[in-house]
Amino acid sequence: MSLSDRQAPSTRLAIPELLIGLGLLACAAAVAWQTLAIPVSPLYSKVGPRVFPYITMAGLIVLSLLLVLAALRGGWEPEEEKETPADWKAMGLVAAGLVANLALIQPLGFTAASVVMFVLVCFGFGSRHPLRDALLGLALALAAYFGFARALGVNIGAGLVENQLNPLIDAVLRMGRS
Amino acid sequence: MDTLGYLAHGFAVAFTPTNLLWCLVGTTLGTAIGVLPGLGPALTIALLLPITYQVAPEASFILFAGIYYGAMFGGSTTSILLNTPGESATIVTALEGNRMARSGRGGAALATSAIGSFVAGTLGTLGVAFLAPVVVKFALAFGPAEYFSLMVLAFITVSAVLGSSSVRGLTSLFVGFVIGMIGVDLQTGQPRFTFGMAELLDGVDVIIVAVGLFAVGETLYMASRRYAGKDEIVPLKGSLYMTASEWSRSWRPWLRGAAIGFPIGAMPAGGAEIPTFLSYAIEKKLSKHKEEFGTVGAIEGVAGPEAANNASAAGVLVPMLTLGLPTSATAAIMLSAFQSYGINPGPLLLTTQANLVWGLIASLFIANVILVILNLPLIGLWVRLLKIPAPQLYAGILVFATVGTYGISQSPIDLVILYLLGVAGFLMRRFDFPTAPVIIGMILGPLAETQFRRAMTIANGDWTVFYRHPLSLTLLTLAFIGLVGPHIWAWIEHRRRRGPEHVPGDA
Numbered sequence: 001m002s003l004s005d006r007q008a009p010s011t012r013l014a015i016p017e018l019l020i021g022l023g024l025l026a027c028a029a030a031v032a033w034q035t036l037a038i039p040v041s042p043l044y045s046k047v048g049p050r051v052f053p054y055i056t057m058a059g060l061i062v063l064s065l066l067l068v069l070a071a072l073r074g075g076w077e078p079e080e081e082k083e084t085p086a087d088w089k090a091m092g093l094v095a096a097g098l099v100a101n102l103a104l105i106q107p108l109g110f111t112a113a114s115v116v117m118f119v120l121v122c123f124g125f126g127s128r129h130p131l132r133d134a135l136l137g138l139a140l141a142l143a144a145y146f147g148f149a150r151a152l153g154v155n156i157g158a159g160l161v162e163n164q165l166n167p168l169i170d171a172v173l174r175m176g177r178s
Numbered sequence: 179m180d181t182l183g184y185l186a187h188g189f190a191v192a193f194t195p196t197n198l199l200w201c202l203v204g205t206t207l208g209t210a211i212g213v214l215p216g217l218g219p220a221l222t223i224a225l226l227l228p229i230t231y232q233v234a235p236e237a238s239f240i241l242f243a244g245i246y247y248g249a250m251f252g253g254s255t256t257s258i259l260l261n262t263p264g265e266s267a268t269i270v271t272a273l274e275g276n277r278m279a280r281s282g283r284g285g286a287a288l289a290t291s292a293i294g295s296f297v298a299g300t301l302g303t304l305g306v307a308f309l310a311p312v313v314v315k316f317a318l319a320f321g322p323a324e325y326f327s328l329m330v331l332a333f334i335t336v337s338a339v340l341g342s343s344s345v346r347g348l349t350s351l352f353v354g355f356v357i358g359m360i361g362v363d364l365q366t367g368q369p370r371f372t373f374g375m376a377e378l379l380d381g382v383d384v385i386i387v388a389v390g391l392f393a394v395g396e397t398l399y400m401a402s403r404r405y406a407g408k409d410e411i412v413p414l415k416g417s418l419y420m421t422a423s424e425w426s427r428s429w430r431p432w433l434r435g436a437a438i439g440f441p442i443g444a445m446p447a448g449g450a451e452i453p454t455f456l457s458y459a460i461e462k463k464l465s466k467h468k469e470e471f472g473t474v475g476a477i478e479g480v481a482g483p484e485a486a487n488n489a490s491a492a493g494v495l496v497p498m499l500t501l502g503l504p505t506s507a508t509a510a511i512m513l514s515a516f517q518s519y520g521i522n523p524g525p526l527l528l529t530t531q532a533n534l535v536w537g538l539i540a541s542l543f544i545a546n547v548i549l550v551i552l553n554l555p556l557i558g559l560w561v562r563l564l565k566i567p568a569p570q571l572y573a574g575i576l577v578f579a580t581v582g583t584y585g586i587s588q589s590p591i592d593l594v595i596l597y598l599l600g601v602a603g604f605l606m607r608r609f610d611f612p613t614a615p616v617i618i619g620m621i622l623g624p625l626a627e628t629q630f631r632r633a634m635t636i637a638n639g640d641w642t643v644f645y646r647h648p649l650s651l652t653l654l655t656l657a658f659i660g661l662v663g664p665h666i667w668a669w670i671e672h673r674r675r676r677g678p679e680h681v682p683g684d685a
Contacts, residue, residue, distance in 0.1 A: 034371045048366065153228065
């Protein structure tokens with residue numbers, strides 16, 4: 001970016017920034033609603049569970065109003081970001097991968113859901129070898145499942161693939177021990 | 179026992195074979211995630227938090243500390259060879275380091291940054307060992323009111339003083355407060371901010387927040403700017419050995435960097451950006467080779483900031499271990515690891531958990547030695563790691579994000595929260611909101627509330643307690659100056675500049 005094409009700070013309203021400010025104002029409203037819903041025992045009169053939520057709510061209101069004000073004055077999005085249009089197709093594919101993972105993880109299990117997500121995300125990032133990605137994803141998901149999750153003692157449930165492999169792994173482990 | 183005695187005891191803890199192994203695993207993993215763009219120590223430690231249910235506290239903290247130090251070493255490799263700073267603290271390293279690599283002196287840049295990191299990391303760790311007991315003596319005089327005021331000061335410095343905008347920094351912090359308050363209020367047992375959902379009674383796990391903001395948010399951000407130009411890996415040329423003149427140009431910046439980085443890191447402000455930029459400015463001013471800055475790359479501009487970065491990373495451990503005050507996202511996640519063991523970091527930690535603290539400090543010395551070996555002779559290995567293509571790298575990050583999140587309670591609700599936080603992380607990245615204050619706010623917010631309520635209970639509900647105690651008043655005044663001072667300063671500067679020399683567009 002050269003100096004000559006730098007624009008004078010615009011005084012135009014910046015829509016995305018305005019939406020962020022208003023969204024935070026809505027958050028403050030949700031905080032207020034939930035704070036009023038906190039039951040307070042009359043016996044507990046000193047500093048109850050509502051004081052900090054109120055302080056947080058007040059802070060959020062002031063900050064979101066300041067952000068709205070900044071948005072009305074032209075916003076604050078860095079120049080470098082403005083010059084880079086978002087690649088909605090890539091983001092959409094990544095989001096589709098995440099949603100697929102969320103939808104499939106209970107019916108099919110972690111490994112199968114991960115493979116679907118892996119392929120969609122790779123495709124979104126420009127990879128054009130879905131089959132190779134699926135195999136890579138399978139290898140990585142199995143490594144994550146049997147290495148990471150079992151080593152950490154994290155239970156991520158079992159699905160189609162894990163049910164086939166768990167007895168096998170257990171058998172191998174038993175053989176290793178005896 | 180004096181510090182040296184404790185330190186000797188710490189080495190006895192750290193030199194057991196299992197703990198050495200944890201240190202090796204941590205440093206290797208830390209270097210790897212430091213090298214890989216898109217992964218950082220905060221995210222990695224968050225994903226590994228479940229290990230606290232499996233192993234002894236010493237083992238997991240030695241592992242985490244190895245990751246923490248390793249990421250600093252690995253991050254500089256990426257900065258130098260790829261010009262994409264792996265961590266915010268290595269932005270400055272990229273300035274000169276990448277230019278050096280482009281002019282065929284990448285080997286020397288990597289060597290001065292690794293050895294400088296070792297020197298400064300060792301000095302910084304010594305600083306932790308000797309400063310921590312001093313701070314503890316001071317901290318024992320703190321009551322709840324002082325603790326609360328100190329936390330207010332830390333909140334202001336991490337969110338409002340550092341970073342590009344105090345309003346956006348504070349917004350991140352307050353969002354962190356809201357997330358931290360979700361769940362059952364510890365003092366009265368009342369549910370807060372649960373929206374009537376039983377899943378939220380236990381609160382939102384820090385793993386979900388860190389993974390959402392750092393892994394999912396980062397992936398969405400990288401996907402959104404897929405065409406924003408790719409950085410090329412500069413092939414590693416030249417020997418890794420520094421010439422005599424490179425040595426003589428490096429050692430003073432190392433020491434100066436360490437002297438700048440450690441005190442700033444140890445202050446309840448934290449952050450590695452300020453010391454690295456400060457060190458860069460000083461080295462540029464003092465250098466006899468000014469013409470190399472910004473052209474072929476000056477070795478001083480790599481040596482100084484790298485040392486400052488590692489010394490400040492060590493410094494951050496001082497308020498963290500002695501006051502329970504985390505000033506970076508990584509330190510905040512380590513604090514939640516302490517909580518998971520039921521340990522409260524604070525002035526008593528050094529005596530009640532002597533094995534843990536001194537074993538940890540001793541292991542940091544060992545980690546530094548391992549890291550300089552891992553990062554110089556084995557540098558080729560890490561360069562290969564840089565060649566992992568982006569599609570598979572980010573898809574893989576999301577697989578591990580799923581393991582870390584879904585593994586907490588096998589609840590799809592957690593994944594929904596994770597993805598919502600991911601979208602928030604993307605927007606924050608795009609619209610320049612800092613993410614670290616969210617993590618610090620969610621971990622430290624509830625602790626500040628506890629101290630606040632304790633102080634108010636002791637004072638019988640009298641608000642004046644916070645400014646009747648001189649120490650508390652001082653801390654609050656400092657916080658106020660930190661919040662308002664820069665704005666007044668900018669306003670004065672603005673008034674002064676509005677003279678004849680006003681340049682249009684000089685923002």
